[in-house]
Amino acid sequence: IIDPLGIRSEPACATCTTNSVIDSISAGDRIGSRMIERIAWKKAGQQKGQVEQISSRRAEQRIAQRMDEQSNERIGTTNYRWETELREPMRKRGNYPRAVSIWSSPDRLHLTAVQGQNSQLAAPTAPPAAPTDNLSVQVHQSLIANTAVNTIGGMTITDERAQELVMELTGDVPEELKIKQDEDPWSITFDLQQPVAVSFNDNQVRIAIRGRKFVRGNQVVRQTTQIAANYQLQIADGRVQLVRQGDIDVSYPDKDGDRLSLTELRNKTFLTNKFEGLFKKELTGEGLKLPDQWANLKDLALGYAAADNGWLSLGWQ
Template identity: 30%
Template sequence: ALDAEAQSAPTASNYSLMGRIADRLENAHQAPGVVEFLRARYGSPNIVARVSADFIESNSERAVDDTRPVSEVILGTQQRGTARTVGTITVRPTANAQRAELIATLRGTSTGANVGTRSLGRNTLVINSTSDSTLEARKRLFLTPSGIESCPTTTEACTRSTILSICAPRLLSRLVTKQVYKSKPEAEAIAASRLERRTSDSFDEQFADAVAENRASMQDEVRSPLQRLDAAPRQWRSWTTNQAMMLEALQANGEQLGAPSAHPELDATADIAMALHQTGINNLAEAVFGGKRVTDRQVAEWVEVGSGDLPRELRIAQDNRWAIVFAPYQPITVEFGDGTLTARLRGTSFERAEETLNELIEISATYAVVRTEQGVRLTRQGDVEVTFPGREQLNIERRGIRTFMQEKFQALFPEERETEGIRFPGRFADRAPLKLAQFELQGGWLSLSWQQTEPLAADETEGEVALSTN
């Protein structure tokens, strides 16, 4: 009966109750058929994302322009000079059904001007030359739950040299010149091989820092906090095609369920597309906020950071401080209807000044969602509702709390809110922003997609990178 109700009315309450039932039956080794049924029926990934190959490539593009001194010995001749490497680094996915794989590629040229010297008895042979090399370095990168993993770089280079002059003793000039030109192909092969090694070593060194930083960040900022909260995804998978990188996760712990159905089809024409089932958000919120005490100051800080502004109603009043203790189950939930979004908060204790009320309280707001030219407009349907489940009649104390909380949460859930495009943070701030192309709510799913608003100009993509080649 509960399963049928969840199918017809997929509320957060139904999902939460069925998840706890499945967990308790499983721990008690009872009704394995029921447990298996619930895990299978509500076990689909609830977070899915797609990032196009063209988007990854265009936003990862970096120019390389690096000049370095050169000092090496080739076939007994000491070569000194400079080498300038110019090229472009890009990252693009490649087909891998087992895990997401990206190829970082440096394509470029290296030009050099060298003076070669070699002892000829009491005399010195001097060779002035230039070199032109083409090179391509490739590094395989893999996306894993622990962060990025990488393989050693492989580089292919081809060098062609031009001899400008040969200075040798007159008696040996013809013989030496003949030997120099005869050994030229071998010298070019050696120079190309050494350029390959230097380029690979430099590419590996550059990526080693980035990979180490990424893995440390994933461990410290994502995996460890989620594991402490028992909120690590039950399933996580990534894969790539030549057209896109795909990610999917089942955000649920042992007491929680996933989506009851496969995700809606993602927009294959978008730069970024994703589908979120309400269980993904609700399960994570339960792990993070369940049973936690949140003060007025924390709420004010979150609102100010998120919106850049703090409404008057949420400013701290030292003589009227307040706090709420979230319920252990379903503390913060969302429900995605057909074109509507309902947000609900549940607390088991409310504090105001010196008074405390230990009773279940629910605060909710429902929004109608409409697409706009720039994003979406959310319009609240009616007032913010503050209720005490199970109580039809409220005494003076509870009516006062309801009025107080409505005032606070009317500001947290404003009558209307509009979203615009997404801008990149940090060193990607000069990238063209992402414009919302899709925002659909249906059957518990939120489908989103974005397009980059304009082609990237050349001067926006050319952040120069130094590449060591000595």
């Protein structure tokens, strides 16, 4: 039984059937041995069914007990990892889903989750028909927005912390984000309500980061600043790939066409150059690799990718 708390099992049930065959009964060469053997054969025939039934029940108990011991050990390990590697870290960060449902059909295991606090809006529409691949994932754009609000909304990140985060997420720091001795330190304070926004439409993915304050050296910009990039969604060698359409767009939404100050213009140029390393011209996923215990099987290859009406749908074979 799988539910949001983990995996549970019912006691194992085993059915065994014992068939016994008596090859011979010997009473030796003593006097009356033949009579003794005839009586023994008759007695054995009368008790054969009862003995087989007792043997079957004992075998069932041994096998069921062994199954319970083996399954409990594996389930315990799985539940421990589920709790320590997923549930607890997400709860600490405040982004564990507020609702999780798990159920199964004859050939699939299904999981749905609603991400966000009670005051946050989730998907207003149902997802499109799910891909029929071996593994399918459908994500609404609100999941990313709500997670970002709960995780980094209002947070200030310095250039050093930004470098650390990119290293943790990607294993590499782009040249544009590396700290240089001849550059002033900088920091960005994320917007409280919409620090990150992602939209899925017409197989396009738009990613936008929004800050409410930007500091560079002794210069401070207290204007809402948005850094955004548009990508085309496609499949490359069985992996998801995003290809940037045009240049990075750095804008000040609250200015609404007003003339920018010299500091704002310099800030815009600086952010464009810095985030060139984050919003690369091509972003390619690493693909899905099966666990070590299934190393003899082929890795899953992405065969379906669509982004429309706020939903991202992916399918692997």
